[in-house]
Amino acid sequence: MSEAGPRFDEIIHAPNRLQICALLATVARAEFSTIRDSLQVADSVASKHLKVLADAGYVKLDKPTGEGRVRTWASLTKEGRVAFAGHVAELQRLASSLG
Incomplete structure (x- = not known):
């Protein structure tokens, strides 16, 4: 996956x-x-x-160790960014066809 199409x-x-x-x-990573x-x-809903x-x-x-309290960090992968961009593009395409 290299390009996001709708x-x-x-x-x-x-x-x-x-x-x-x-x-x-919008960020490189976010804490849980x-x-x-x-x-x-x-917590259970977010985890799911x-x-x-x-x-x-x-x-x-990721759960990096050595930083005191263990925290869970999440980030979009390249595939995730492409899939998200494609999904948003499809929603925009659908919305624009209404008017």
Whole structure:
């Protein structure tokens, strides 16, 4: 995957996963609590959606050690960025066809 063409992505489309991708598209990485708080959901809900994205290869999860308290960090992979851009492009295409 090197280019994002309009493509509906069912993995990304779920509201919480769409919000996670939108957040991660604007930063190099985000800490788990930032993602959870942004979604205003429980830890288990955020974890579930991050796992789906990670299993699809769209998100990379890291737990670096040696930084005091162990934290989970998430970042969009190259494939995740391409998939997200393609999904957004498809939503824009669909929306523009309405008017």
